[in-house]
Amino acid sequence: MTELLQGVLVAAGIAAAVLALAWASSAALAVGAGRPAATALGDPLLEVCRLLRQRRRTTVSADVALWRLGGWGLLPVALLLGALVPWGEESLVPTSLGVVWANTLDVLVWALVWLLGWGANSVAGLVGGYRFLALALAYELPLMFALVAPAMAASSLDLAVIAGSQEGLWYAVWMPAAFVAYLLGVLGFAVRGPLSAPAGQETSGGVLAELSGPDLLVVRLGRHALLGAGAAVAVPLFLGGGSGPWLPDPMWVVVKALVLTASLAYLAGRLPVLRVPRLLEIGWVVVLPLVVLQDLVVAVVVVT
Amino acid sequence: MTLETVLLVAAALVSVGLYGALSQQVVVMVMMGLELMIAGVLLALGGFWWFLSPDPSGQVLLLVVLAAMTVEMATGFAIATLLHRRAGSDMTDMAAELHE
């Protein structure tokens, strides 16, 4: 019974951490886009109150089941990503295949965002959903190959083992191409910054166009939470997990995740949105070969 | 969960897939039926591995079946695209003749 209680408490803590990271992501994005810091920090609360009271909108002949599934599924995926991260010694769900599960969760976002665009039965949503799939094809393969690099260097697919094997030098330092490709993937599955065309102004909001009220709140929260959770997964993969001088391990994981989320969101706010056809070309012709070369370098280092 | 129950479920999947593969008119739906059949085969293989002989070669066979499924799907969709572009339709009946 006490184990169950402990598990529930840890799960609640992880949910709180992911929500805090979502808040940090929202604030940093707003600051990057030019709003003053005070409003950027307070806006999420105001938006939550506003959207909870807003009336729900429906469209003609919408596929409501798929639409709500797409929208409400984003936040659970972010929470599950948070459950994979080893916040202390091990994660809430200790598994020897943490890297592959993280990959599976971010592939779920493919289905969810497309369903979000499709279910509304509106042009903007359909265009946004299709653009998202094209975009996903561009960022997903570099992301998958980037996940191979830390796993190779640590000889394990377990996030806790990878976090523990970065004594001295973080993987982000000597695997920069993999780190950058991973962060690009995080921006991609959070549909943020340079990769936010599916939800961007060019298509009047894209997949977000027909949402309102609690549905819109859950999707916006889900996008920020995905960015935060993706950054949290990067901590054991590339930033040494909980290692650090004075604070205990869980605190270091939270601090690193917060700093990475805020910087990533700030950058996302500053950079312009890239067009999807151009991204496809850059992703397959430039980023993917670079990441594969990075994997080769890591393999050579590990063998020698 | 015994070998018999796992195999029964796999047989059910294969049967449903067979119904789809035989009865659907649209090429893509036929392929979905084939996918269900291969899912049944995968489940049966997994059951045999676990209940009869859990050494790594069995898992390698599973990987081969998974790879075969991927190849089949990719090629099938490429052919369906080509068919649609040439004949303007996606029905299996109209694909019976190669000439116009």
Add this chain to the structure above:
Amino acid sequence: MVETSGVLVDVAFWVCAAVAVGFGVLVFVVDSMARATYALALSFVATGGALLLMQQSYLGVIVVLMMVMEMAVMAVYMVMFMGMNPALMPMSMVHSHRWAIGAAATTFLLLGSGAVLVPWPVRRGAPAPDVTDALGRAIMESHMLVMMIVGPVMVATIVVGVVLSSARTRYDRLGDDLDQPAADPPQEVR
């Protein structure tokens, strides 16, 4: 991690089985192509879950990953070929419906009776302590031939897929002598 006896595992297995077969039937019954595609995706996720219950952790998670990605892309193809919108409309495009049901029922009876009546042998050996590690070593050491064949086959499949379905070639993009500057954006036909 998980044992294969015990009530919890049995319940989980029957849930996976019900979802897999139920959603498999739904694929051919629902009113919209997107629903059919994602019903198949859920069926596969349940199959992956059943594999996970049988201690094949890596293969189970790989099945889930691959199938969700494949269904997401397949949905685009479905809509492209059949031109349907998200509104739900009853669609039933079948031929020789009764023959197909008969064949399916016969197959199930045959395979099912085989599954139940055949005297299966006793289990030989025990699984390795780390199944994923054993699989990796097998595919890299004793079964390296499989790896060497699957790799080029995948590359060949990519090439076949692109060649069969591509509407334009590099001559469309770069001119007749391959010397014109590339069209921008690259997907535009010259």
